[in-house]
Amino acid sequence: MPLYLALTCISALLAVGVYAIVDRRNPDISRNVYRLCIALCSILFLAAAMPRGANVLSTTLPFGLPWLGMHFRIDVLSAFFLAVVNLGGAAASAYAIGYGAHEKEPMRVLPFYPAFLAGMNMVVLADDAFSFLVAWEFMSLASWALVLTHHHDAENRRAGFVYLLMASFGGFALLMAFGVLGGIEGAYDFASIRESTKEGWKTGLVLALALVGMGSKAGLAPLHIWLPLAHPAAPSHVSALMSGVMTKVAIYGFIRVVFDLLGPPAFWWSIEPLTFGAASALIGVLFATIQSDLKKLLAYSTIENIGVIFIALGLALAFKANGLALPAALAFTAALFHVFNHSLFKSLLFFGAGAVLGGSGERNIERLGGLIHSMPKTAFLFLGGCVAISALPPLNGFVSEWMVFQAILLSPSLPQWTVKLLVPAVGVALALSAALGAGCYIRAYGVAFLGRPRSDSARTAKDPDRWSIGAMAALLTLCLLAGLLPSLVIDTISPAARDFVGGRMPTQAELSWLSIAPVAESRSSYNGLLVFIFILFSAYSARWVIHKFGSTRSRRAPAWDCGYIETSPTTQYTGSSFAQPIRRTLGVIAFSVKERLDMPAPGDIRAARLNVEIKDRIFDYLYAPLTRAVETCASSLNILSLLTIQEYLALVFAALVFLLVLVAI
């Protein structure tokens, strides 16, 4: 029943896309489309939460390949991701009712938006390689069309091109992965893939291909280059969906292939997710720290969080391979918990960035400032998102990252030395990225929302409409609830851990006072509610003490200007100034920063300039040579299109003779 309901809703979403095209003259079309999307996403969310009776429901529809049909299936993992996708989808649609009203070319968004939602839902429910790939490509193409919404801008067109390139590369890798899994007999439904036996080389190949294919969509370094380009290009509710939800669909795909279809793992499987996860976490957070474009910053931060999730998944693989069910369940639950959390707060932050962009027309934090006065509601909600993503208690980000660290602390029980040595290093990288991540958000919030406005547009910015504020407030509430009542979330995820890593965490609801204990209460436990009460209590008592004993008179006066006569807002500490220590210390290793000081000669009245050029090393050392190689090959093949008739004949002749010689030998 939930499965058929979900499939009906997915086709209804596709129908909404068609409706958007048919009824394009209607002035209320944008509002109608997003309302329908909210309704359908909510039903899909309920379908995921609905008791399913059996553990696994599946069905085969007579579309697609004639001998295969389209298999769909819902199990605990699909249901969890279905819930994540549709929670994000509903929030983004609600936000878009207000935000999308300002869209200049609504027809470039409206038909693709519901299709994008439908594609993501289909990926999660697909149960054979064919449907999975079709849904996957559908999702990619719909989101590509959305990235190209503002296609008049050359930069956006480039973003679209890079995204399309990475998406087709990833899709190709997945095609190969499923080809290897399906084997020569072509058993492409997941049920027969699960039962087939896999040789060693096959699993290694599929693992690498899945990591490349899913990783290119999720934004795993070094395949992350499209995220910082595509996310700023898309409208904000779409970037929220792409960053908060679509990357999670890629994680679902990875879990489905590696934890489910590939069968029992070997310990070395964990090495790739751990290494690349740690690399993503570090690269993402370092680039986020130096970005001054708010949406780019969020995109890099997504890369960091994807890294955290992959680290947790790698740990789960290592533990599962060694039969350590409880730690495996802990790591797996932490990964899924972080998936859920990240989808909440990253959507919230992208909505906030969209509100800032809509209110002030600026994405560059160097031209913002003082928004807390002009956009008080957005400022409060964005702060909540920053606290959550910086993993500060009592919000949800802390819980999942804490659980990942708990899993890392259990790594000495692993028998293999490779993993035993790798995991602590990964843990250090994770700790570093968590700290830098907090710093990154302090900088983003401080420069954009505090201080004095650095431009007129920042001074006159306005809070967005009720729908947008409502969507952000709802997400922040969910963040808070998930932080205060983590036991509920953990107990919801536990059945998935039971099915996929063969163990589950102790039931958390049985513990007193809503605290959680990942392994055992004697070892470590956390109580979000207690922390929250403590924070509230100490904050209010501090406030009470200050107001009781301090001066009652308050006045608003200009800040002390150190005796200088005129202080312009541009003399404030800027985002680049905050990032400068990181840029200086790690600039040579991580970013290849070139700083050039252009100092005028004495007597010259020209202003001095400091030029900072930041390059991505991965782009320079991995992608640039690749592009050059492709170009060289293409241009050397170009000669073939300019041959004379005789040379063409000679070519054919030589090929014929060559083949004949092969036959003769």
Added chain:
Amino acid sequence: MEHLTIDIAHVLAGALVLTSFMLLYQDRLSGLINIYTLHAVILSMSVAWQAYYQDAPHLYVTAAIAAIFKALIIPFSLRRIIERLGVHRTVEVVGGVGITMLIGIFLVALSLVVMLPATASADPLAREDIAFALAIVLLGLLMMVTRRNAVSQIIGFMSLENGLILAAAGAKGMPLVVEISVAFSILIAFIVIGIFLFRIRERFDNVDLFELDRARGERP
């Protein structure tokens, strides 16, 4: 008697290969057309012998088509074309005849090596014929590759087609329709190429393919 029949067939097919070599060697256009006529005559004799040996009357029709079209109409019209183009006295510059001949010998050896094992179970007559036919096809291709003049390329193409007919005649049960359609398509190709020759000539005052390349702007 059996041996004699097969030997005669082999002599004719071998003569066809030999004529192909003569085509490869000849550098005068009028001489080339004469040799092509010889090629076509030998082909029609070979097919007629096959018709007699296989007792297949439709092959006589094929032989007649080969004799009428290839040995009479096409050489006649080719001769008229080169006269009207004014190239009948042209001596074509063919670089490295010796090497071309060596490559030709290699190609014949190659086709024998390829075909004899591949058709081990076939009729001994068809076997040799098919091997020779492949050799003729390859030599025709080689001629098209080495020649610069459009007329000699056409002749190379025609000799290649003769090789195909030889192979087809050797294979028993080849329907007449196929042979006739092949013959007609060759004729049409001949007409089309002929028209093109005149067009090229009108434009560039030459039928040398180097002129075409120059017109495409690739050679200074």
